[in-house]
Amino acid sequence: MSDFFFAVRNIRASRVNLIMNDYAAGLPSPLSFLGLADLLARKLGLIPWCAGVLPVLHHVHVSEGRTKPEMENKTGMFTPIETMEDMIGTVDVSLLLHLPGCDSDSDVKQQLQHCRIAGGLIQDPSPTVDAVPADGSAFRMLRRGYAMVRPEPTGHRRITMGDPEGLAQTAQTLFPAERAPGSGWHVPSAVGYRLLEDPATAPKRQRTRSSTVPHVFAEPVLGIAELVSVRNARLTGLATTGLHELLWRWHAQGDLVLGHSDYHPERSPIDMTKELISHG
Template identity: 60%
Template sequence: MIFVAKNLKANSVNLLMNDYAAGLPSPLSFIGLADVLARELGLKPWSARIIPILHAVHVSKGRKKPEMLPKSGKFSPIEIVEGITGSAEVSLIIDLPGFDDETQLAEALIGKRIAGGLIATTNITVRQVTADGSAFSGLRRGYAMVRPDDHRRQGASRGDLESLQQIASTLYPAEKGEGFGWIVPASVGYRLIEDPDTVPARQGTRSETIPHVFAEPLVGIAELLSVRNTRLRNASTEYLNDLFWGWVPNDDLITGHSAYFIL
């Protein structure tokens, strides 16, 4: 069994995924939300998985005000604001192994954040559903953000020109097969540039037990599939299970899905 949380609205959502992709909330941010829920509910950290369904995303106009400090008798900005924020309406399919309380999950979602944006919905509806394509029944129109089926679109780049060009060349294919969705660049993980076992201790980190490690972002491709697409509505338990985003460590890589590989 899995859970569906329907029609959540969040404001001031960060739509800047990483250095290479922007315009939608990052799929990795939804994994972060799932992990926060798992920890609050007393479940195993890093075990939660999630499929975000985007109903609407609106980009905010204008820029945020930079922080100011007095300097030479006048106030001057001390930072350059580079960001894209907006509002988002989403539903979530959540896998929380070992958990089965709809009411408790609904309560835990109140006041949480999606990509930094506070969930404004207070009357949250959560229901348990069967882990197959029927999970998408009853959802309003929207697009599930998932990893692409096509192996050629599962490559990820850490920023070198050649691999970025390979990804860009797959965004607009000459032919679209049956059940094809919208493909978009997306943040799909990180490559560690330090060894967690030998990295020096740093002050001001968020955790006393988890080391602070510098990493570089990975960009890949995500696919937006309509909740009415037959690939989703007719999904078997096995197929749906493979669509969930969740942290996958692999040597110096941490990706949001096991399908992604470095070009």
């Protein structure tokens, strides 16, 4: 695994979907940035599902106004050319990327062109991409913002699929009587999916996005993320191993596909990432 990290700085994306899943809205989902990282890995010819990403939010502005999708005349009929969402916005963000097997910032910069974040087009056609150290000093090169990370303490990393008891526990964690010194802001977050079908036996469906990745039905998983200032010593003091562990990275185990292994309720020492790789 290469230790090349890339800082993609000061991205602005418009019309970003701010609905994470059925239970969380108002911020872009960390899974959306993980999807962008995996797309870059595929475009660069790297191993799928192994990319890591850490978003640093600088500004999120919720849009107000038009709620109908834009229409276009196609073959004599007007059809929508975008998905109508109930909550979209403009997002200013920087990214720390880990793309195992890639050591070229110019290649990353080229592949970022015309990419989207949660459906929102990246506005700058030529974003700034630099190779950075694989430790906490990488944060000192970013302007002020809040990294979206898994929460501390570890007890806050519980997940729920929407059962009333789980939602109540999540709400109590989000709104404590007091905030611990040095803690960030805890926010509800989409952290993965629970598969309702087995990818190995799911029927092949028409009009899917990929001919190699099976389409399966799933339900959303709600968890908690933490927004931590990039000037916080929890980030700037990280060693290489700590920074790797902080990244969002796909993890499959059993019927759960999560954006970080720490959210799994029965975390196993057996790495199940191979389950993802075997399906494209």
